[in-house]
Amino acid sequence: MSDPIEKLTRLGDAMEGAPMPLPASEIRARGDRIRRRRHIVVAGASAAVVAAVAVPVVALTIGGGSDDKPELAPSPTISDPVATAPLTTENLLTGEDAVYPTGGMVDWVESDTYPGDGQAAFSPCAQQSLDGLGAEAVLRRDFEFVVTETNEVDGTNYLNEVIAEFPSAADAEAAYAEIKEWHVECLPPGADRYDAGDFAAVPVGVEGTAEVQLSTYRPVDESLDPTGDLGYFLETGLVLSGDRVAVLSQSIVGQDYNFEADRRPIVVMLPDAARQLVLGNGDGQPSEPGGTRLIPDDFPLAAGWPDSSQADGEGLEGPNRTLPSLEFSACDATFAEPDYLDRLLATWSGAEDYRVRQLTVYADAAAATTATDELVDFFRSCGTGPVRDDGYRTDYEVVPVDAGEQAWAVLQRDSFEGAETPFGSTTVVVRVGAAVMILDHGGHAGYPSGDGQAAIASIIDEAAEPITAMTALRQAADGPDLTNPAEVTTIPDGFPLGLAISEPPEEDGGTNVAGPGAEVAGVRAQTACGTPLAMPNAGSPDPEHELGYSVSDIEGYDGRTIRAYPTVEAALDEMASLRAAVQGCNRDDDGDGRSDRRWRTFSSDTGYDSVTFGYTYDGTDDVGAPAGQLYTVVRVGNAILAIEWAGEYSAELMADSASTQVQIARGIGAEMCVFTVDGC
């Protein structure tokens, strides 16, 4: 047998003496390009951009053949876009920086990015959304745990990052303290034990605070851990910088967590997360190009413009995210722009013909509406501007336009000593959902023939393609509108509400089976600490939109109800009410004055938005066996399924039975994807 070690050692020398493929200087040049892409030098970059673009936009001239051509102002001018940029997806940890440092065997892979905290809690210790803590903007990114060799996704482990911007640094600091407290005093759903680790400071190289905590809790669901050897390792990283907060939550199911303290995944990721978080937050660094975008790079922003060869100037520049944003001023005031998530710009300029299109995506349609209204009101409230040094003054007229979901045109016309002039510019603002496009034309294209309506019509006609394309952005920017009427509000025929893990129960002398049917009650009404539990049916039937099923025998009662709510939001509200009622209730009595009920929650790993909970009698009146009721409630889209099992439960038996009930809920839940907008 050959000696493999000797051969291995020789392999290490295999390339000794071989020529270097590239000189070190070329490698460094490549590194510098990467670095520049990440951190554009602000002063140089913005100044250069201003110089390049300010000429066509700002130095518009008037004067009808006169050499003495005063500047046409006020008009959209160029601003440095990087002073304090709003929170964007570029502030989230990238897929490249999300690592699980085990030598490449597994990796975190970006799976989803969206505004808000998401429907599922970002951490099992989270007690409310970051919106609820007062954040003005919240973004979240989820990662999947991928086995690199097989490319399989291990759904039992997860990583996510939530970032938030608060009205002030003090608000962010308070929120940071609150989130930290959640992770100290925590009992995740279904856990009977939570061991909170200490928070330890992590140097991250940016101004602010960063800490990490490793906590454990158990038990793990029996389906994953039949022998009870595993636990959850919850590693949480927090960053506070100025008015921004980032929370990294990673949950790993395992027997141990073999990392040196300074090599734990969140510790490794936290400096990158902090670096991303502060981008654009007054640290002198612009937003980093190249991150995840809400506007596709191939958005046809420049469609409809003439070919650059027809321009006696720069022609087309963009579309890109590096052109400076439009800045509006009127009546000696500058428009204060609201926060946005993403922006794409394009300019087309020829001699005395200056066109800019700026497409902006806001957090939601309401924010976009506000941004549009505020801009229009800014001009409307000005009306007529002051006489400038050159004797000209600008009148601002706001007129409605028939385009998109909301559109206005701002006609800016210059007059000289009370007489009309042929000079002006036209700005059209079009909103569709959460996206707002500003079409700004100056020079010859701004006020052609002195006919404002013709200018508006020409601009809208020219931008027909990008305006149409804005509708495709709605989904990306808003996510599904949870208040929209749901598409499916009745229970499909043949819905398997009676799903059984083993043999389905049959009607006989000792067993009563009812349904599935619209008139069957299924889950019965229940209270916890005096609060009615929000569950489908539960004493308030809605046969048009629900289906019930029940099996009762001497051992107990199995009731199930599924209801389709009119909107996803209504279903979410129902789940929130249910959780609020259960969360605050540890003990009560059922009104008979004899027995205390002890309420507990159990692991509810259905793969959907769900909660499993129940009560057992803490003490009996010495008559009969211990009893209790176990509930699993699952929401998928706009539908909620509730399962009730009432029987002769001891506390131990209920804990054992919970995983079986969750299994049934998981099986039925899989059939509920029809109630979602995009499927499961």
Place this chain on the structure above:
Amino acid sequence: MEAQEFDELYAASFRRITSQVYAMIGDLDEATECVQEAFARAWANRRKLDKAEYPEAWIRTTAYRLAVSRWRRTRLAKRPTDRAVGSHTQLPAVDESHVALVAALKKLPEAQRQALVLHHIADLPVHQIAAEVGVPEGTIKARLSRGRTALAALLTDETPGGLAGGMSHV
């Protein structure tokens, strides 16, 4: 890290790291490009590299992760890998016995291959491999032992006339 220091690191360790990554992934072209890209990223992140206790390990891990990531993308999208630095590089032919060894290494489970490469080619002590890979030292020792046995058997099987009996999973 200054340019001169970086250049020295590059000159001293490029070939060595490339050999190691080649042994891990079995493709010399790909290993070369990934190591180049890893060095470029190291320069872009040189502040981070300054803090790293073992810059070579940082670069090796980055190169290996790049290789795995490229492989995954290529497999998923069935498109050519992106060329990170410059054009396709021309490399010297590799000794035939090395090709056989790399082919044998490729037949090992990834964890064993990685342990063998880091220990016997990168010359890292067991405790450092454990730290780099993120598993206990005992696990690394077991992987090394099993890997050596399996590799010896595979190399023997390569010999014409040998009694090829497949790998013994212990």
